[in-house]
Amino acid sequence: xxxxxxxxxxxxxxxxxxxxxxxxxxxxxxxxxxxxxxxxxxxxxxxxxxxxxxxxxxxxxxxxxxxxxxxxxxxxxxxxxxxxxxxxxxxxxxxxxxxxxxxxxxxxxxxxxxxxxxxxxxxxxxxxxxxxxxxxxxxxxxxxxxxxxxxxxxxxxxxxxxxxxxxxxxxxxxxxxxxxxxxxxxxxxxxxxxxxxxxxxxxxxxxxxxxxxxxxxxxxxxxxxxxxxxxxxxxxxxxxxxxxxxxxxxxxxx
Numbered sequence: 001x002x003x004x005x006x007x008x009x010x011x012x013x014x015x016x017x018x019x020x021x022x023x024x025x026x027x028x029x030x031x032x033x034x035x036x037x038x039x040x041x042x043x044x045x046x047x048x049x050x051x052x053x054x055x056x057x058x059x060x061x062x063x064x065x066x067x068x069x070x071x072x073x074x075x076x077x078x079x080x081x082x083x084x085x086x087x088x089x090x091x092x093x094x095x096x097x098x099x100x101x102x103x104x105x106x107x108x109x110x111x112x113x114x115x116x117x118x119x120x121x122x123x124x125x126x127x128x129x130x131x132x133x134x135x136x137x138x139x140x141x142x143x144x145x146x147x148x149x150x151x152x153x154x155x156x157x158x159x160x161x162x163x164x165x166x167x168x169x170x171x172x173x174x175x176x177x178x179x180x181x182x183x184x185x186x187x188x189x190x191x192x193x194x195x196x197x198x199x200x201x202x203x204x205x206x207x208x209x210x211x212x213x214x215x216x217x218x219x220x221x222x223x224x225x226x227x228x229x230x231x232x233x234x235x236x237x238x239x240x241x242x243x244x245x246x247x248x249x250x251x252x253x254x
Contacts, residue, residue, distance in 0.1 A: 037063050050143055050239060051075070056082035056106065061089035068094045068108060076113065078142040079106040080135060080235045103134030103234070113144055118172035118245045120147040120238075123161075123188065125154030125178035128203045133177045135234035136199070136241075143242040147175075155183045168192055172248050173241040176226075177234065179203025182214030189223025195244055197237045198228045 012018035031042060042052075054067055056079045064079060068090050071077050077097075082090075087099040087106050097108045120140050124133045133149050140147035150168075153161040161184075168174060169192055177199045178184040185198035198221070200214035207213060211231035218228040229236040 037066070050242070051078075053139075053235065054079035054106075056080060056086055056104075059086075061086040064106075065090045065093050068097060068106075075111050076142060077106075077108040077110075078139065080104065080139070082106040100134060100138050102131055103136075103138045104131065105135055105138040107138065107142055109142075113142065116145050116242075116245050118145070118248055119170070120145050120173045120175060120241045120245060121168050121171035122147055122149045122175045122177065123153060123164075123168070123184065124149070124151045125176075125180065125184040126203065127152050129177045129179055129201050132199055132201050132232050132234040133175075136175050136177070136238040139235050139238035140242055143238065145238075145242045145245045147238075147241075153184075154178065154180075155187055158187070161187065165191060169194070173197065173244045175199060175234075175237045175241050177201060177237075178218075179211060179214050180208055182217035185218045185226050185228075186221040186223045189221060189226045196223075196226045197240050197244075198226050199234055199237045200228070200231050202232055 009018065009023060013020060013023045054064060054077065056064055064082065064086055068077060082099070082104050084099070084101065087097070090106060091097050091099065094108060097106055099106050122133045122136050124130055130151055133151065137147045137149055148167070150164050153164060168188065171194055174188060174192065174194050175197045176185040176188055179201035180203065182198070182200050185196060189196050198218040200211045200218055202211035204213065215228065215231055218226065227240065229240065
């Protein structure tokens with residue numbers, strides 16, 4: 001339940017448009033829905049502005065299907081790290097769900113998404129980083145921030161990045177997704193004023209250590225203002241970027 005939905009419900013009860021009994025019916029199952037295998041936190045939007053998101057990895061197709069079936073009347077749903085097999089089973093019981101093959105996200109939109117005015121730029125060092133970038137883009141969209149992906153502009157050919165600087169400088173926040181040595185975050189951090197959320201990826205040969213080299217490189221960046229999330233965590237980067245974007249939007253309106 002979002003603050004807007006709760007505000008409308010309480011206002012309708014106050015004004016007599018909704019009975020107290022009906023209000024109790026809608027609030028009865030809060031603060032979470034117990035599905036047996038999952039206790040879904042429905043009050044999270046009231047506490048931190050974003051709904052709980054389903055982490056698909058490790059869950060069975062049946063469990064994810066149960067969650068979508070239970071929640072589809074309650075608003076929009078985002079699930080991350082969902083395989084094609086799991087997505088197909090969910091869609092058999094919830095046909096309106098949409099699967100993003102590249103980003104491995106599964107979404108269900110039942111209510112209009114109200115977008116912030118600002119835009120988030122998502123930049124990848126290589127094409128191999130696109131799955132993580134796409135997870136971030138899909139998350140941004142579900143959380144109400146428009147996002148544009150600029151791919152394959154890594155430090156091996158820096159001229160490719162420089163061509164996109166005007167677009168990057170218009171963004172409110174920049175998510176930088178890079179594997180190998182993770183240098184792209186430092187390069188962009190030295191060229192723009194926007195806050196940067198860096199995502200190390202597990203892309204690279206043996207010494208990249210499944211993303212650890214990129215993570216350490218980003219953490220020791222000489223560029224100021226670079227914040228780093230965990231390896232391959234496009235979802236976490238998007239949540240951080242959306243919170244920054246929301247705060248910037250609130251400041252601009254006040």
